[in-house]
Structure formats: structure tokens, C-alpha cells
Amino acid sequence: MSVRDQLVQLAELGLTDQNIKELQNKQKQLSQKAKETQLKTQVLLDEGKVLEAKNNELVAQKRKLDSDLQTEKANLRKWEARAEKIRGDREYTALISEIGSLKKNIFHIENKTLEVMQEQEDLEKKWNDVKKSSSKLQKRLEEEWALVKDDLAQIENQISDCAGARLKLTEKVPAVLLKRYEQIASKRAGLGVALVKNEVCQACSRMIPPELFLRVAKCEILEQCPSCQRILVTEEMSYVAVVHES
Numbered sequence: 001m002s003v004r005d006q007l008v009q010l011a012e013l014g015l016t017d018q019n020i021k022e023l024q025n026k027q028k029q030l031s032q033k034a035k036e037t038q039l040k041t042q043v044l045l046d047e048g049k050v051l052e053a054k055n056n057e058l059v060a061q062k063r064k065l066d067s068d069l070q071t072e073k074a075n076l077r078k079w080e081a082r083a084e085k086i087r088g089d090r091e092y093t094a095l096i097s098e099i100g101s102l103k104k105n106i107f108h109i110e111n112k113t114l115e116v117m118q119e120q121e122d123l124e125k126k127w128n129d130v131k132k133s134s135s136k137l138q139k140r141l142e143e144e145w146a147l148v149k150d151d152l153a154q155i156e157n158q159i160s161d162c163a164g165a166r167l168k169l170t171e172k173v174p175a176v177l178l179k180r181y182e183q184i185a186s187k188r189a190g191l192g193v194a195l196v197k198n199e200v201c202q203a204c205s206r207m208i209p210p211e212l213f214l215r216v217a218k219c220e221i222l223e224q225c226p227s228c229q230r231i232l233v234t235e236e237m238s239y240v241a242v243v244h245e246s
């Protein structure tokens with residue numbers, strides 16, 4: 001294969017990769033807004049989950065307090081009933097002291113219950129706010145996706161067309177050359193070739209030595225830009241490449 005043919009193939013490959021990159025950028029731009037909203041929605045949904053777990057905790061805490069209260073009240077009734085029947089001084093004093101500490105305990109449980117209920121109330125308010133905001137955001141998210149859905153699908157198709165065309169191209173390019181291209185591309189933002197115009201590399205804007213430019217323009221050599229290392233192709237080659245491509 002002549003150097004010229006190789007350069008044309010590389011130019012074509014570069015154009016295809018450029019197209020894919022542009023399409024991917026478009027895709028990114030189009031979905032950016034919805035993705036940001038998605039992130040915000042997720043933060044709220046996560047916050048909601050935390051609040052839900054906290055609420056479950058409080059419900060369990062309240063249930064335990066209610067049950068403790070019932071137990072202690074039943075005990076109190078029992079001791080009070082016994083106190084009424086007792087005549088002996090010493091036993092009576094012991095019972096009264098027991099009753100006193102039960103009452104203290106009941107008072108404590110009731111206070112704690114009030115605290116938990118207040119906490120539940122505050123939490124519910126917060127949780128409702130979060131739910132409201134997150135459902136608002138979810139609605140907005142759906143609208144934002146709906147707005148770009150068709151365009152995104154179209155771009156997806158174009159990308160898959162380009163990928164198909166690229167695959168066909170790579171089957172034609174000699175393996176060694178393809179490997180060289182891919183190696184450069186992997187280090188240079190996905191593009192292994194650069195257009196050289198008026199002795200200036202269009203990828204990195206650096207000057208190319210005149211004699212090198214001449215040889216590239218004459219399709220005599222496969223040469224890399226001394227600065228960005230991409231394989232240099234001229235406008236004429238990319239023109240040929242575009243004609244090939246269509």
C-alpha cells in the first residue's frame with residue numbers, strides 16, 4: 001500500500017473518530033441538565049431513606065415506651081391495691097417506697113414519650129418536605145428527559161453508524177499502522193491524526209518545519225507532529241477521505 005493510500009486511510013479514520021467525539025460531546029451536553037437534576041433527585045431520595053429509617057427507629061422507641069408504661073402502671077396498681085390491705089408498719093413503708101419509685105419511673109417514661117413524639121413530629125415535617133421536593137424534582141427530571149429523548153436516540157443511532165463505519169475502516173488499515181494510530185490516539189484525546197495547514201498543526205497549533213510539511217504534502221512520508229505526536233495529514237488527504245466516506 002502506498003504512503004498516500006495509508007495517509008488517506010488514516011485521515012479517514014481520524015475524521016470518523018472526530019465525528020464520534022463530536023457526537024459524544026453533543027450527547028453529553030444534551031443530557032447534562034437532566035443528569036444534574038438526576039443527581040439532585042438522588043440526594044433527596046437518599047435523604048428520604050435516612051429519615052424513613054430514623055422514623056422507624058422512633059416508632060419502635062415509642063412502642064417500647066408505651067409497653068413499658070403499661071407494665072409500670074399495672075405494677076403500680078398492684079402495689080397500691082396491696083398497700084390498702086397491709087397493716088404492718090414496716091411492710092407498708094417498703095411498699096410506699098416501691099410505689100414512689102414506680103411513680104417516678106412512670107413520670108420519666110411519660111416525659112420520654114413526649115420527647116419522642118415531638119421528635120417524630122419534627123421528623124415528619126422534614127420528611128414531608130423532602131418527599132414534596134423529590135417528587136417535584138422527579139417530575140422535572142421526566143420532563144427534561146422527554147425534551148431530549150428523541151435527539152439523544154438520533155445521536156445514539158449516528159454514533160452506532162459511525163462505529164460501524166470505523167470497524168470497516170480498521171479492517172482495511174494495515175495492522176501495524178492501526179496500532180500506531182491507536183497508540184497515539186489513546187494518549188491524545190482519542191485522535192491519532194492531525195491536519196497540517198500552512199505549516200501549522202491544526203491540533204496543537206505548533207509550526208511544522210517547512211521541509212517536513214512539504215514531504216507530508218507530497219504524500220512521501222508518514223510523520224508525526226514534533227509537538228503533539230499525531231500523524232500529520234493534509235487537507236487534500238482529508239478531502240479525499242471525506243469523498244471516500246460519503
Ligand SMILES: [Zn+2]
Nearest residue numbers: 201204225228
Ligand atoms: Zn501537533
